[in-house]
Amino acid sequence: MTTRLFGEPVQRREDPRLITGRGRYLDDLGAGALAAAFVRSPHAHARILDVDVSDALDVDGLVAIYTWEDLPGALAEPLPLLIPHPALTHGRTAYPLAREIVRHVGEPVVMVVARDRYLAEDACALIRVGYEVLKPVVGLEEAAGGAHLVHDDVPGNIGAHLVQEVPGPGGETAREAVDAAPHRLEFRLDVERSACTPLEGKGVYARWDADDASLRVYSSTQTSTSVRMAIAAKLGLPLPKVEVVAPDVGGGFGVKIVHPWPEEILVPWAARLLNRELKWTEDRREHFVSSSHERGQVQHVRVGFDDDGRLLGLEVEILHDHGAYTPYGIIVPIITSTQLLGPYKVGAYRVEFSSVYTNTVQVTPYRGAGRPQGVFCMERTMDKIAAYLGRDRTEVRAANFVQPDEFPYDQGLTFQDGRPLIYDSGDYPEALRMLKELIGWDSFPEEKARAAAEGRRIGIGVGCYVEGTGVGPYEGGHVQITSDGRVHVSTGLTSQGQGHETVFAQIAATELGVPIERVSVVTGDTRRFGYAVGTFASRAAVMSGNAIALACRKVREKALRIAAEALEADPRDLEITDGMVHVAGAPSASIPLATVAVLSNPLRYAFDEEAKRATQFAGPASDDRPPVAEGEEPGLEGRDYYSPVRSTFAAGMHAAIVETDPDTAEIRILRYAVVHDCGRLINPMIVEGQIHGGVAQGVGGALYEKMVYDEHGQLLNASFMDFLMPYATEIPRIETAHLETPSPLNPLGIKGAGEAGVIPVSAVLAAAIEDAEGIPIDRMPISPSDLHTLRRSR
Amino acid sequence: MRVNLTVNGRATAADDVWEGESLLYVLRERLGLPGAKNACEQGECGSCTVYLDGTPVCACLVAAGQAEGREVVTVEGLSRGDAPLPGAGPAHGDVSGEGLHEVQRAFLDAGAVQCGFCTPGLVVQAHALLAEADGVPSDADIREALAGNLCRCTGYEKILDAVRLAATRLGPPP
Numbered sequence: 001m002t003t004r005l006f007g008e009p010v011q012r013r014e015d016p017r018l019i020t021g022r023g024r025y026l027d028d029l030g031a032g033a034l035a036a037a038f039v040r041s042p043h044a045h046a047r048i049l050d051v052d053v054s055d056a057l058d059v060d061g062l063v064a065i066y067t068w069e070d071l072p073g074a075l076a077e078p079l080p081l082l083i084p085h086p087a088l089t090h091g092r093t094a095y096p097l098a099r100e101i102v103r104h105v106g107e108p109v110v111m112v113v114a115r116d117r118y119l120a121e122d123a124c125a126l127i128r129v130g131y132e133v134l135k136p137v138v139g140l141e142e143a144a145g146g147a148h149l150v151h152d153d154v155p156g157n158i159g160a161h162l163v164q165e166v167p168g169p170g171g172e173t174a175r176e177a178v179d180a181a182p183h184r185l186e187f188r189l190d191v192e193r194s195a196c197t198p199l200e201g202k203g204v205y206a207r208w209d210a211d212d213a214s215l216r217v218y219s220s221t222q223t224s225t226s227v228r229m230a231i232a233a234k235l236g237l238p239l240p241k242v243e244v245v246a247p248d249v250g251g252g253f254g255v256k257i258v259h260p261w262p263e264e265i266l267v268p269w270a271a272r273l274l275n276r277e278l279k280w281t282e283d284r285r286e287h288f289v290s291s292s293h294e295r296g297q298v299q300h301v302r303v304g305f306d307d308d309g310r311l312l313g314l315e316v317e318i319l320h321d322h323g324a325y326t327p328y329g330i331i332v333p334i335i336t337s338t339q340l341l342g343p344y345k346v347g348a349y350r351v352e353f354s355s356v357y358t359n360t361v362q363v364t365p366y367r368g369a370g371r372p373q374g375v376f377c378m379e380r381t382m383d384k385i386a387a388y389l390g391r392d393r394t395e396v397r398a399a400n401f402v403q404p405d406e407f408p409y410d411q412g413l414t415f416q417d418g419r420p421l422i423y424d425s426g427d428y429p430e431a432l433r434m435l436k437e438l439i440g441w442d443s444f445p446e447e448k449a450r451a452a453a454e455g456r457r458i459g460i461g462v463g464c465y466v467e468g469t470g471v472g473p474y475e476g477g478h479v480q481i482t483s484d485g486r487v488h489v490s491t492g493l494t495s496q497g498q499g500h501e502t503v504f505a506q507i508a509a510t511e512l513g514v515p516i517e518r519v520s521v522v523t524g525d526t527r528r529f530g531y532a533v534g535t536f537a538s539r540a541a542v543m544s545g546n547a548i549a550l551a552c553r554k555v556r557e558k559a560l561r562i563a564a565e566a567l568e569a570d571p572r573d574l575e576i577t578d579g580m581v582h583v584a585g586a587p588s589a590s591i592p593l594a595t596v597a598v599l600s601n602p603l604r605y606a607f608d609e610e611a612k613r614a615t616q617f618a619g620p621a622s623d624d625r626p627p628v629a630e631g632e633e634p635g636l637e638g639r640d641y642y643s644p645v646r647s648t649f650a651a652g653m654h655a656a657i658v659e660t661d662p663d664t665a666e667i668r669i670l671r672y673a674v675v676h677d678c679g680r681l682i683n684p685m686i687v688e689g690q691i692h693g694g695v696a697q698g699v700g701g702a703l704y705e706k707m708v709y710d711e712h713g714q715l716l717n718a719s720f721m722d723f724l725m726p727y728a729t730e731i732p733r734i735e736t737a738h739l740e741t742p743s744p745l746n747p748l749g750i751k752g753a754g755e756a757g758v759i760p761v762s763a764v765l766a767a768a769i770e771d772a773e774g775i776p777i778d779r780m781p782i783s784p785s786d787l788h789t790l791r792r793s794r
Numbered sequence: 795m796r797v798n799l800t801v802n803g804r805a806t807a808a809d810d811v812w813e814g815e816s817l818l819y820v821l822r823e824r825l826g827l828p829g830a831k832n833a834c835e836q837g838e839c840g841s842c843t844v845y846l847d848g849t850p851v852c853a854c855l856v857a858a859g860q861a862e863g864r865e866v867v868t869v870e871g872l873s874r875g876d877a878p879l880p881g882a883g884p885a886h887g888d889v890s891g892e893g894l895h896e897v898q899r900a901f902l903d904a905g906a907v908q909c910g911f912c913t914p915g916l917v918v919q920a921h922a923l924l925a926e927a928d929g930v931p932s933d934a935d936i937r938e939a940l941a942g943n944l945c946r947c948t949g950y951e952k953i954l955d956a957v958r959l960a961a962t963r964l965g966p967p968p
Contacts, residue, residue, distance in 0.1 A: 011902055018910030019898040019917055021829020021869035028828035116823075118812065199833045199841060199911040199946050250831070250911030251946050284834045497909025497947050685905040692949030693908060720838035720944065728940040728950040757949075 006510040009685035012502045023248040026203035026220040033277035037120035039110035041102035044136035044359040044713020055126040061115035062123050068097040074234045083329030087162035090154040091326045096262035103324035106289025136359040136713035140321045143358045150357035160330045160355040166412035168348030177313025177348035181304025190779040191373045193296040193707040196366045200250020201282030206271035214241040217268050220249050222257040223534030224524045225492045230260035246524030252496035254365040255292045257536040288718035294366035296321035297373045309385045309396035311346040318353035323362035332370040338413045340374030343428040344400040359713045368758045379463040379763035401428040417471040419646040425741045426651045431675045439655040439673040461767025462655045463760030468647035469752025470542025477548030479555050480637035483610050485594030487519040491544040492532020494524030499686040511552035513576030538752025546642035546746045554638030559596045600636040602627035648743040650751035652676040654760045658768040665784040669732040677739040679751035687753045694757015696731045702765040799861045802871030811858045818842045818853035829869040829914045840943030843915035844868045850922040869914035897921045900960035908947030916943045920957045930961040
């Protein structure tokens, strides 16, 4: 059957426009619109004394200058705290433009509107802001010391404090379990900051239609529906008068799920006020200093285990760097705390985190969203246990795995969606077996010995993770078959490069039995679909994929009902193939879906030949029932939603072989292997691409990327010249194998895949470097100079 | 000032250009060619790569005035049959069915695109590599040739696949 496309490596339908320069990203829109630029704080912590704009007023082409004092109503209030949590006792968010105090370098203070961006920036340069510099709070432990405060009313700089505890099988606490265990280890781990750093920064373009009193906003966002609601609320506009469209988006990785960004409400506000089209495109330095970072944590671990390396108790204390504000709540440390458990049964568990304010860029989810830190913690723990007991590292892991017959497996914690952390399915022993075979784990000791004989240092490492994907609350899908036989699919969540137009078309084509060429997909456009949550947490395929499948099934059922009447057949005997509804086994008794679509919509007026067939005098009709039967709707379309009872848990295991240079301490990845289980694959080519990209970001985080703040809170490496993202020269070939354990939770049996690749990479590379060098690696990232320092201090 | 240049085979002029303006700004804002992307404005990411007299350059680092009287080819120009490609042999100027150049077709076939923001620059850079290459370049040569182009989505592997695929299909230059 030609329409069976689910599971096939179908070419991406968005690519023809993207490879020819015809994609339309935010900054490609709005030719001729006015441009906004921002004066941002040069200080990490300061009081604003005055703003002198007099020199800027002479700039030719200047249109407007705004400070906080100019903002009306709700716009003058702090930005929303998007995800409140009872433990977030001191949540704080910024004002769209700073009010009195700035709390990190890059915080917006003044907004300038001019004829073009060059002129707007010229005007910015002429605006003088007077500051009284306050003591900056930089560094996680310094901040937790509480000697100086980021927010005057947040004692000790502690925004949130949360403890989660699961007793052991005998009811013992983690402390008791660790104390009573035959073996104990205690250690500290450090993970540095990194950032999403999509190639396209943020951007907003707004058009106010004064005649219609309506607003259309384009934003490079991961959630257009929620941006829309935020704009309507902040600007006091009726929701139906606001449209938000996410055009082609040049990567997100989490930073664009935060909303509304100050610019996302300021630009529409000014566009309306000025009655002019207005656009702001973030530049690279702005993205570094005024969007979001992630990852920074210090972890203190106590673990107790038996002679086989089986965990009996685990206690983890986490200091989590939250930067200056907490707009996204405490999702990141909650995920670290819960997903730290990975594929293991840990006995008694206690995790405690403190979310700490610093005078640095705010922290919100970056691909992996707290999991890389949690997996670093757990996998370093496994390696330390193996080293302590002198056992193979994979053996210790296997001894702790949740077994295939133990699903659903309840870890006893509350996950990031507020629901129980219950793993739905998986096969961890099989994944490990596949990985060991793929990388050649068992024969590596000989390889290592051969290398050593040549004076080379090589090492191998392994890391496992479980990832809760497809978090709720819901997504929806709308499917319409029009009288030309085309299938129009829409869903509210957005796309940032994941190939949604392709995978959703594959699902629709498969469900409906139509050629994929007839299917078009629109995402992230509130004109097409108004109810949605957004694209994050590896949820798009699970959530919208299932919603679209369910919507297709409604449409299919209706199509079969109408076709059955036309063909005088039983709907149960009908199939759809290549867009034709036909009696199973009798292809001649058939009717095109296009015709079914015509018949589904009783017409008074004909506008083409096809439409004539549905007009009132076209054919025999039953006189005793209305043209649209009770309970029916005109048209061949359907809308449905998917709302899961809880997340579905994907998993994977990575292994790497690295070589370290005995002289220069250069670290080179010789091989990188991935076994990945995201349930049923919709498009293996796209899933592979997601894994490769995730691993590359993981390699960046493990070996190259960190945010270097000085003691004044200045970010010293806020450019692509100084923040070292990997190029093609740094990323090895990635060997992948797929394992498919379908999720029992959703109709398509799928699990999320977007974030997976990045999650265990730091843990895996730390393990491999440790194996090569024989030096404990407890801190990431690790550069050649870090390794050199470690060697000297040994 | 007025800047006269040839873009994608067509003689054109941009008016009211400020001396400090970049070629990238002229292409995107004045000539309506947004294919080349602005991602760092300091020549580190390669998203704005275009041909200038047959040599791939970062358009963000070229002052508008430097383009006076010169020939520019952007990603938009690679997929049109009427765009002569400086520095490329006839085989490399060929556009296969549906108007795509072999390099673009290979990006499509190999799944080398995700968000697509870096793609125009990588397509031009890969095109330049293959215009010079004798057969399928080595892995090291491909990586080196693309070492000025950042991609945050793909991990590069499928881009390397695309370059090899295009090289195989194009064969050695005549």
